[in-house]
Amino acid sequence: MKKFFAVLLILMLALTALSGCGAKDNSAPSEDPTTDVTTIGVIFIGPVTDGGYNQAQNEGFQKVEEHFGDAVKLLRQESVPEDKQSVKSTAINMIDNGASIIIGTSFGYMDALEELALEYPDVTFLHFSGYKMNDTNFGNYFGAMEEARYLAGIVAGKMTETNKLGYIAAYEYTEVKIGINSFFLGARSVNPDVTMNVVYINSWGDAALEKAAAESLLAQGCDVLTQHADTSAAQVEAEKAGKFAIGYNLDNSKIAPKSFLTSPIWHHEVYLIPTIEKIIAGQYVPESYYGTIKDGYIGLAPLTDLVPDDVKTEVNAAYDKMKEGDFPVFVGPLKDNTGKEVVPAGSALTAHDDIWSIEWVLDGITAVE
Amino acid sequence: MKLIQIKKREDMSRKKELLIRIVAVFLSLIFAGLVIKILGYDPLNVFSSMVNGAIGTEIRFKQTILKAVPLIITSLGILVAFKMKFWNIGGEGQIMMGALGATFVALNLPDLPRLPLLGLMMLAAIAAGGFWAFIPAFFKTRMGVNETIFTLMLNYIAIKFVTYLQYGPWKDPGSQGFPKVAMFSKNGTLPTLFGLHIGWIIALVLVVLVHVFLNHTKKGFEIAVVGESQETARYAGMNIKNIVITAMILSGGLCGLTGMIQAAGIEQTLTSTLSAGYGFTAIITAWLARLNAIGTLVVCLIFAVLLQGAAYIQISMQIPAAAADMIQGIILFFVLGSEFFIQYKVSLAGRLAGLRPTRREAA
Numbered sequence: 001m002k003k004f005f006a007v008l009l010i011l012m013l014a015l016t017a018l019s020g021c022g023a024k025d026n027s028a029p030s031e032d033p034t035t036d037v038t039t040i041g042v043i044f045i046g047p048v049t050d051g052g053y054n055q056a057q058n059e060g061f062q063k064v065e066e067h068f069g070d071a072v073k074l075l076r077q078e079s080v081p082e083d084k085q086s087v088k089s090t091a092i093n094m095i096d097n098g099a100s101i102i103i104g105t106s107f108g109y110m111d112a113l114e115e116l117a118l119e120y121p122d123v124t125f126l127h128f129s130g131y132k133m134n135d136t137n138f139g140n141y142f143g144a145m146e147e148a149r150y151l152a153g154i155v156a157g158k159m160t161e162t163n164k165l166g167y168i169a170a171y172e173y174t175e176v177k178i179g180i181n182s183f184f185l186g187a188r189s190v191n192p193d194v195t196m197n198v199v200y201i202n203s204w205g206d207a208a209l210e211k212a213a214a215e216s217l218l219a220q221g222c223d224v225l226t227q228h229a230d231t232s233a234a235q236v237e238a239e240k241a242g243k244f245a246i247g248y249n250l251d252n253s254k255i256a257p258k259s260f261l262t263s264p265i266w267h268h269e270v271y272l273i274p275t276i277e278k279i280i281a282g283q284y285v286p287e288s289y290y291g292t293i294k295d296g297y298i299g300l301a302p303l304t305d306l307v308p309d310d311v312k313t314e315v316n317a318a319y320d321k322m323k324e325g326d327f328p329v330f331v332g333p334l335k336d337n338t339g340k341e342v343v344p345a346g347s348a349l350t351a352h353d354d355i356w357s358i359e360w361v362l363d364g365i366t367a368v369e
Numbered sequence: 370m371k372l373i374q375i376k377k378r379e380d381m382s383r384k385k386e387l388l389i390r391i392v393a394v395f396l397s398l399i400f401a402g403l404v405i406k407i408l409g410y411d412p413l414n415v416f417s418s419m420v421n422g423a424i425g426t427e428i429r430f431k432q433t434i435l436k437a438v439p440l441i442i443t444s445l446g447i448l449v450a451f452k453m454k455f456w457n458i459g460g461e462g463q464i465m466m467g468a469l470g471a472t473f474v475a476l477n478l479p480d481l482p483r484l485p486l487l488g489l490m491m492l493a494a495i496a497a498g499g500f501w502a503f504i505p506a507f508f509k510t511r512m513g514v515n516e517t518i519f520t521l522m523l524n525y526i527a528i529k530f531v532t533y534l535q536y537g538p539w540k541d542p543g544s545q546g547f548p549k550v551a552m553f554s555k556n557g558t559l560p561t562l563f564g565l566h567i568g569w570i571i572a573l574v575l576v577v578l579v580h581v582f583l584n585h586t587k588k589g590f591e592i593a594v595v596g597e598s599q600e601t602a603r604y605a606g607m608n609i610k611n612i613v614i615t616a617m618i619l620s621g622g623l624c625g626l627t628g629m630i631q632a633a634g635i636e637q638t639l640t641s642t643l644s645a646g647y648g649f650t651a652i653i654t655a656w657l658a659r660l661n662a663i664g665t666l667v668v669c670l671i672f673a674v675l676l677q678g679a680a681y682i683q684i685s686m687q688i689p690a691a692a693a694d695m696i697q698g699i700i701l702f703f704v705l706g707s708e709f710f711i712q713y714k715v716s717l718a719g720r721l722a723g724l725r726p727t728r729r730e731a732a
Binding site for chain 2: 075077078083084085086088089090093094096097111131172173
C-alpha cells in the first residue's frame with residue numbers, strides 16, 4: 001500500500017510541477033483576443049484520409065477553409081466513436097478551445113449534439129444525417145442521394161451483361177433502403193430484365209467485410225457492383241474479377257481504373273459555406289436542410305471512359321431533368337419484393353417524409369442479411 | 370551459457386522500488402517528449418497543456434471525472450477476477466450486457482418512480498453482467514475451458530447482440546427509420562450532484578465495499594487463497610468451483626453496473642458503442658493498481674487525467690489522434706515495464722552473481 005502511494009505521489013508531483021510551469025503560457029490561447037476569427041469544431045467518425053466517407057466530408061471543410069481564409073479556424077477531431085460520452089467530451093473540449101460552431105458528421109452523434117445544444121445556448125450545432133433540431137441553435141443537413149443513385153443505376157443497368165447487379169449495403173434501414181431502391185429504379189428504367197442482389201454487412205465501413213461481400217456477389221454472377229459503405233474495397237475486388245463497380249462518396253477512378261464507372265457524391269460545401277456565413281452574421285435560423293442535384297449539393301462523379309457515349313448521353317439527359325428539379329425518383333406503380341403495391345400507379349413519392357418512411361425493397365431485389 | 374538471468378526477486382527495498390518508478394516516469398516523459406519534438410511540437414508545452422486540459426478548470430476536471438467513473442467500477446470488477454487468477458478479458462461484453470439489462474427495465478417500466486426504477490435497473494444490470502461472466506466460469510470449473518479466450522469471445526457476442534437489438538426488435542418506432550433504441554424516461558436517468566451524474570458517488574462507495582470485501586471477509590480471503598494456490602485452497606477444504614463462480618458473478622456484476630451507469634448517466638439509451646473500450650482499459654488500470662481496490666481509485670484517476678489530457682491536446686493543438694495515443698502508449702510502456710524490474714531481477718550471468726550477497730547484507 002505504501003508503495004502505491006509513493007508512486008502516486010511522484011506522479012502527482014510530476015503533474016503539478018508541469019501544470020505549474022505551464023499554466024502561464026497556456027492561459028493565452030483560451031482567452032483569444034482576436035474575436036473576428038470564428039472557431040469551428042468538426043467531429044468525424046473515422047480518419048479523414050479513409051478514401052471514402054470521411055474524406056468526402058473533409059473535402060467539404062477544406063473548401064470552407066479556402067472560402068473563409070483566416071476568418072475561420074477549424075478544429076478537427078477524427079475517429080470519434082458514437083457513444084455520447086466521447087462526442088460530448090470532444091465537443092466540450094472544442095468549445096473550451098473557443099469553438100462557437102460544432103459540426104458532427106455522423107448519424108450517431110445526434111442525441112449528444114441535442115443535449116449539448118441545450119447546455120451551450122451560445123454555440124451553434126449542425127448535424128449531418130440526423131433528424132433532430134431545435135428553434136435556436138441546432139440544425140441538421142442531408143441530401144437527396146436517391147437522385148444520384150438513380151443516375152448511377154442507369155449506368156449499371158446499361159453496363160451489365162448478366163443482368164445481375166450487386167449492392168453492398170451497410171445496415172438494413174431507411175436511408176440505405178432509399179439508396180438500394182433508387183439505384184435499382186435507375187437500372188430498371190433502362191433495362192427491364194435486371195435484378196439485384198443486396199448483401200448487408202452491418203457496418204458503415206469495414207474493408208474486410210466489404211471485400212467479402214464483393215466476392216460473394218461476384219460469385220453469384222453480379223457483374224456491376226455498388227455500395228453503401230465507406231471504403232473502396234468493392235471497386236478493387238471488381239477490378240480483380242474484370243467486372244465493373246460504382247463507388248460512393250468519392251471519385252475513385254484512380255484507385256480502380258479498370259472497374260470504376262462513377263460515384264454518387266456530396267458537395268458539402270454547398271451547404272456549409274452559406275450556412276456558416278449566416279451563423280457568423282448572427283442570422284442563422286435552424287433548419288432541416290435536404291440538398292438536391294438542383295441545389296448542387298448532390299452530384300455524380302464524372303463518368304469514366306469505361307462508359308460508352310450513348311450511356312453518357314442517357315445519364316446526362318436524366319441529370320439535366322433533375323437539375324431542373326423536375327424528376328421524381330419513386331414513381332408508381334411500384335411493388336415491393338413481397339408483391340405488395342407500395343406506390344400506386346399515377347402517384348409518386350416526392351415529399352421528404354414520404355421517402356424517408358420507406359421500409360420496403362422493390363420487386364426484383366434479393367436481400368441477404 | 371546464458372548471458373542474461375531473470376529471477377523473481379523478493380528482496381527489493383522500498384527505496385529502490387521508488388527509485389525504479391521515478392526513473393520509469395521520467396524516462397517515459399523524456400521519450401514521449403522526443404516523439405513530440407520530432408512531430409514538431411514543444412514537449413513542455415504539450416505536457417503542461419495535457420495536465421491543464423485535464424484538471425485546469427472545473428469543466429475539464431468534470432470531464433476527467435466522467436472518464437474515471439466507468440474505469441473505476443470496471444477495474445474493480447476485473448480486479449475481483451484477477452485476484453484469483455481468473456483472466457476475465459470479458460469486461461467489455463459484461464458492460465454491454467449490464468447496459469442491456471438496465472435498458473430492458475427502463476424501457477418496460479418507464480413510469481415507475483425514480484428510486485425503484487433505478488434500483489431495478491441496477492439489479493438487472495448486475496444480474497445480466499453477472500450472468501455473462503457466469504457462463505465462462507461455469508465452463509472453466511466444469512470442463513477446464515480456457516477463460517481468456519472464452520471471455521474475449523463473449524465480448525463480440527454481446528456487442529453484436531446489442532447491435533441486433535438496436536437495428537431490429539428494439540429499434541425506436543419514433544425514430545423515422547433510424548436505428549436507435551428509444552430514450553429512457555426521465556426517471557430512468559441518474560440524478561446529478563455538483564453537475565455530475567451520481568456515478569462518481571457509486572464508484573467511491575464501491576471502492577470501499579470491494580476493499581472491505583477482499584480484505585475483511587471470509588469470501589474475499591478465499592478468493593485470494595484460490596489465486597495464490599489452488600492446491601492450498603483445496604487442502605484447506607475450500608470449494609474452489611463455488612468460489613470461482615461466485616467471484617466471477619461478482620466481477621461480471623460490477624462490470625454490468627458500469628453498463629447501467631453509462632446507459633442511465635450518459636447515453637440515456639442503449640447503443641452498441643457504449644462500452645467504449647473500458648473493459649480493456651480496466652485490465653491495465655487494475656493491474657497497475659496491483660489488484661488493490663483503493664489503488665484502483667488512484668490509478669484510474671491518473672489514467673483519466675491522461676485520457677482527458679490527450680483528448681484536450683488533440684483539439685487545442687490539433688495533434689493527430691495517433692500521436693496522442695503514442696504518448697499514452699509510451700507512458701504506459703515505461704510504467705508497466707518498471708513493474709517487471711520491480712518483480713524480477715535481471716542480471717548479466719556471472720559478473721554480478723558474486724556481488725549479490727553483499728547487496729543483501731547492505732539492505
